[in-house]
Amino acid sequence: MLIRSCRIPPLLLLLILFLALLGWQLSQGTAHEEGPVGSEVVPLGEGGVPAPRIAIMTFVTDQRSYLHLSLKNKDHYARRHGYDLIVDYESHTERSVVYWKFDMVDRLVKTGKYDWLWWLDFDTLITNTDTKVTDIIEEELRNMTNPDQIDHLVTHDCNGFNGGSFIVRAHPRSLKFFRDSMDISDKAKAKDIQMSEQDAMAKLMKDDKESASRVHVVEQWKLNAFPQEIACYDETRKGWEHGTFVLHFAGAWAHVKGEDPTGQLMKKYENDIMWGDWKEFY
Incomplete structure (x- = not known):
């Protein structure tokens, strides 16, 4: 019997080798440059202690x-200091849109990703981006006898509590404060009284001693400064000046003439923002 040698065409041989290599790669699973889940680098603060995890919250719906x-x-600002910025563009609360901030707090606390949440109204500017909000938290709690029991850092203006800039400990314990505030609002609504979220929070702090004990009032200029055009200051009587951390144009419509009072003030003070060097964090 005559046996002929079997000769494989070069192109077919290359195809077989390619398919064999592809099969081997697929059997190894997908490769990732990142490390395993949970291996992300945690920023460290002074003394090698993990820096507090911060989320800045705001919303704009128009x-x-x-x-x-x-x-x-x-x-x-968030990029500069390694914070998260959470912005919502829709509100789905059955209450007035201003209550959506309560839903945001609830949602972010339940993620377990943060230590503190900083709420900022949209009509605000961080005019000194050098300042770390964590430094303000640390400074305010440093000399308190019960710092671990403080869940809310708030400010006042000439009318009392102002909800344009406040800090919340991202702990399940904090959520009771906002649930109780909503209960106050609901009871008022049942009597045909419309109450803003700010008024509901202020009433809770006034009427409930336990809730009030978990609130620390920060001097207004440190966290929620008003410009000279809106001279509604707390008892320190100190308004915004160049180098101040935050500028809030609260109720600009009542203090500044024009079709766009807040926009006018934003444009006026834009050049006073201390931005820092974007090349360091972009």
Whole structure:
């Protein structure tokens, strides 16, 4: 019997080798440059202690003349210090839109990703991005006898509590404060009394001693400064000046004439923002 040698065409041989190599790669699973889940680098503070995990919260549900500036400013600050910026663009609360901040707090606390949440109204500018909000938290709690029991850092203006800038400990214990505030609002609504979220929070702090004991009042200029055009200051009587941390144009419509009072003030004070060097964190 004559046996002929079997000769494989070169192209077919290359195809077989390619398929064999592809099969081997697929059998190894997907490769990742990142480390395993949970291996992310945790920023360290002074003394090698993990830095507090911070989320800055705000929302905007309609078009504004200062939309870009407000978002850019908060995003820039968050990038500079390694914080998260959480912005909602829709509100789905059955209450007034201002109550949506309560839903945001509830949602972010339940993630377990943060130590503190900093709420900022959209009509604000962080005018000194050098300042770390964690330094303010540490400074305010340092000399308190019960710092671990303080869940809320708030400010007042000339009318009392102002909810434009406040800090919440991201702990399940904090959520009771906002649930109780909503209960106050619901009871008022049952009597045909419309109450803002700020008024509900203020009433809770006034009427409930236990809730009030978990609140620390920060001097207004440190966390929620008003410009000279809106001279509604707390008892320190200190308004915004160049180098101050945060500028809030609260109720600009009642103090500044024009079709766009807040936008006008935003534009006026934009050049006073201390941005820092974007090359260090972009």
